[in-house]
Amino acid sequence: MPAKITTYRPSLIAGEQLGLRYALALPQTTLAGQRGEQLGRRSGSSVDFQDYRDYQPGDDLRHIDWNAYARTDQLTVKLFREEVQPHLDLILDTSGSMALTDSPKAETLHQLAAIFATAAGNARCSQSVWMTGEGFQRVANDNQPPSAWGDIPLGNAIPFEEAYSLLPPRLRRQGIRVVLSDLFWPGNPLPTLRKLTEGAASVILVQLLAPEDLEPPQPGNVRLEDSETGETLSLYIDTTIRENYRKTLQRLQQSWDDAARQTGAKLITVIAGNAAAAVRSLEEHNALEPA
Known part of the structure; x- marks a missing residue:
């Protein structure tokens, strides 16, 4: 089930308040x-x-x-x-895997989006906030504080890389680009990441994982649904499948590490459900700094 839009306004407000303490860290390269x-x-x-x-x-x-x-x-x-002022293009993955029922990813996505936007304002940056749909589109009122933004629908968007191919966002050259996503994209991420980094002053990939993303289900019969395609599969989870899940996740992480290294992007993985801990990680990786 897609996450409900109306439940996440408090998350934007909370993120905006937390973001007041921080400024977006500008790259050392001349902007x-x-x-x-x-x-x-x-x-x-x-x-x-x-x-x-x-x-x-x-x-x-x-x-x-x-x-x-x-x-x-x-x-x-x-x-x-x-x-000619610093500019942030904030890119939100609103596809199905970000909107799973009982997952903290949707709430944390809104919180982090508001934190980055508020921190950008503290760094005297202009900003554009993009979301996936049938291609990319701007969030309504994105030049206002996050508490005044329009709705950010979750769960009905096509996968990120498909949206980028269909209708890419109009990104500012020499801007700072921040992507908030679980990065659960099929295939090689390098082609899309090359497009994202082209002409940018810096690109930060914030991988937002739920605790349940890190561990496979416990042994037993389960019915799985692909959040992006809606396809379902019934199977019995045993130790072999659990180990294969961990290896698949490890390969996914390695593919993103490799793509980020090849394109000069910065990859930061945070765990959904604790915005304060996520912000500490962003500060440790020099994405945010005290205001």
Whole structure:
């Protein structure tokens, strides 16, 4: 059963309150936004040119660099001082495995999303919050505090990597990208992760696992349902199946470790159900810092 949307507003509020203590840790590599913050304290026009980025539909045509287009046949736009600030693209996996009944993952997903968004504000970052569906879409009111966000439906989205192929999020170049997901994706994660890291200042993968994800069911007859496809399977759990489960989970973790290492992403695994412990882990891995 998909998780109910209405039960998680308190989780956003709690996460927002906890996030007030933290700031998003900005990467040491030079961000356009960091330059903009420093220059913004000096005297000068608010329309001083600072940087370039690729053209995206909806950009002001007056900011297109036509000279660069003549040289490269690529559309680029000029960025000005008010546009070059650190930016967080927060990407939420709302597929079925994140919405299991009696699992703490849905609650912790909302809490961590609110924590990261609030910490981004403390770091003077702008933000966009994306969720999976039939492709990616923005969370309503995502430029407001998390307690004012629109609903985040869980359980009805197509799998993350399918959504990314169908309609990827419009991610800001040289932005900070944070993915909140259990990372239970079939197949090799490397192709999707390469797309996620392309053009980013940094990418943080926060793998959110429930305690029951770490251990297979106890021996006995069980009926399993694939949370992504709805397919069911009845089987008897014995020691061999339990050991195979652990090995499969280990292979999954190794595939993500390898993909993160190859793409320069940071992988952090946290356990759902204890937001405070998860935040401590994020701080230890330099994703968050005291405000």
